[in-house]
Amino acid sequence: MTATIEPSLSDVESAVRDTLAAHKSMYLATSGSDGPWVGGVYFAEADPSTLVLVLEERGRTLAAVRANPEVAVVVSTGSPMNPFLQARATAEVVEGDEDARVREVLVAKVPEAAPFLATPVRAVRLTVTSWRVTDLVKGWLPGKDFTA
Template identity: 75%
Template structure:
């Protein structure tokens, strides 16, 4: 294995581990009311596909409908611990897939159950590239990783 392959493997492992260790993230949107950031629970179907639910009549979903380009941060809130940043494209999911995503989300985040009884929509985020930052490993600036890497 080359040094580059080892680096990609290490970054991909850090990405998967950080996603698995977190149940929530910050989701940034921009709509007709300007920029907005909210905390959301999420599940990952793979490292570049995140799934969540949003309030049907909320500002975040309205912004996504107007502009599906979003940004995310997965972090404990302290830069001393590994954290993730990404840009993604959001898509509202309907039909049979909606039920599967809600089940996957509830399996990872049981405390999401009360939200599922409210008027909500399921949303899928497709991440084009992650930046993985880990100060202990010396990753500052963070390491970029794409699905093709």
């Protein structure tokens, strides 16, 4: 009989933090008046429960966020053999000093995002309550949950 060893909470949290740190972009799924939509976005993490990004001011993704702030994210290389994250989050368009901070944090992690900041974009903060981390190499299928 083979015993299954469950990962510790710190193992799962480390996997979430490491995966976030290893990626500059993610997929953001929204659902607005035009229906469901998925787009790729650059992001930076303030902590495991807070991600920041910018969206085109006149884009479909921002319109969907404004209509329905409940979103989903996938942080992945695109290969199921690499660790990947999934989560639901609440999106909030931010203004003023917080807008400036989002832009600063984003460019610090993703310098190539700087040209986007000169275009009509809005800063957005995502609040994640729980992550699902899947790592097939570690045998984490189904994925392991981490409450941020």
